[in-house]
Amino acid sequence: MSYYFAAVISIAFILTALVAGNNLSAAVGTLVGSRTLSRFGGSLLGAIGFSAGLLVQGGRLHSTASSLLPSSHEIITLALLVALFIFILANLLRVPLSLIMALVGTSIGLSLRFGTHLDSGLVVLIALTWILAPVLSIILSYLLNRWMTRWKPPDVWSFARNLKILLLFISFFTAFTLGANTIGFISQVARINGVSTLLLVVAIFIGSFFLSGGIIRRVGSEMYMMRYTNAFVSLAVSSILVEGATFLGIPLSNTQTLTSSVFGSGLSYRDKAMNLRPFFLTVATWIASPVLGILFGYLI
Numbered sequence: 001m002s003y004y005f006a007a008v009i010s011i012a013f014i015l016t017a018l019v020a021g022n023n024l025s026a027a028v029g030t031l032v033g034s035r036t037l038s039r040f041g042g043s044l045l046g047a048i049g050f051s052a053g054l055l056v057q058g059g060r061l062h063s064t065a066s067s068l069l070p071s072s073h074e075i076i077t078l079a080l081l082v083a084l085f086i087f088i089l090a091n092l093l094r095v096p097l098s099l100i101m102a103l104v105g106t107s108i109g110l111s112l113r114f115g116t117h118l119d120s121g122l123v124v125l126i127a128l129t130w131i132l133a134p135v136l137s138i139i140l141s142y143l144l145n146r147w148m149t150r151w152k153p154p155d156v157w158s159f160a161r162n163l164k165i166l167l168l169f170i171s172f173f174t175a176f177t178l179g180a181n182t183i184g185f186i187s188q189v190a191r192i193n194g195v196s197t198l199l200l201v202v203a204i205f206i207g208s209f210f211l212s213g214g215i216i217r218r219v220g221s222e223m224y225m226m227r228y229t230n231a232f233v234s235l236a237v238s239s240i241l242v243e244g245a246t247f248l249g250i251p252l253s254n255t256q257t258l259t260s261s262v263f264g265s266g267l268s269y270r271d272k273a274m275n276l277r278p279f280f281l282t283v284a285t286w287i288a289s290p291v292l293g294i295l296f297g298y299l300i
Helices: 002-033 039-068 073-092 099-113 120-150 156-189 194-210 213-224 228-247 254-267 277-299
Strands: none
Touching: 002 039, 002 073, 002 099, 002 156, 002 194, 002 228, 002 254, 039 099, 039 120, 039 156, 039 194, 039 228, 073 099, 073 156, 073 277, 099 120, 099 156, 099 277, 120 228, 120 254, 120 277, 156 194, 156 228, 156 254, 228 254, 254 277
């Protein structure tokens, strides 16, 4: 029992650090790319946001994690190991697979493998959320960006200054929602609660400061190429949808919502041609992530 518990804590620690490092750019990339914050300042803001989300709302996914995976340290260890393997494999192949989708798929596969009761209604609800969330992200981002491009602020400089302040807030909120949902789901799958959660907070800070360097510079510069209004709308739509999913206890990848929001922002400019191939390749990875998780979980 103690051996498996130590293994669960260790793997969850590694997964949390990797998630924090890989997702920091999504939250604070615009701020770092525009030099509103230094890389250190962006990492600190993101790490605090991740930690706050985990500590305040991470427990909201307890019921879902318990329904998808039985409370067995052996099975939980397998679930986390498979998710870690898929995550590392995807990074080696430079394929942007979603960890949270892979972990949900792995949990389902293991439940089927060991013949434990699986709440089919919950699985259907999660699948529907994963389908509807990107669609809503595209629609909302498109409509909001169309409205903002038509609106003419009375004082452009004051608007730009206030928008930077709003970007600080929405970047923190994006990190908060990811900490609550993605890292919160990892903690609940691992059945980590109470004082042990502080270990994941340590992992968050390690990942944010030491595993995010190249990613935050690259994505930060790409996000900065977007207009401030585009970046703000994309982050706002994405984080609000993820927060809504957290309140419902549904794991939702911020990669899905943010990528779709950015895509919706791009569609709002009718005078610009868009390369659809990268977006559709990303959609394909959303399908592959849970499918691979189910297959590996069932066949292990």
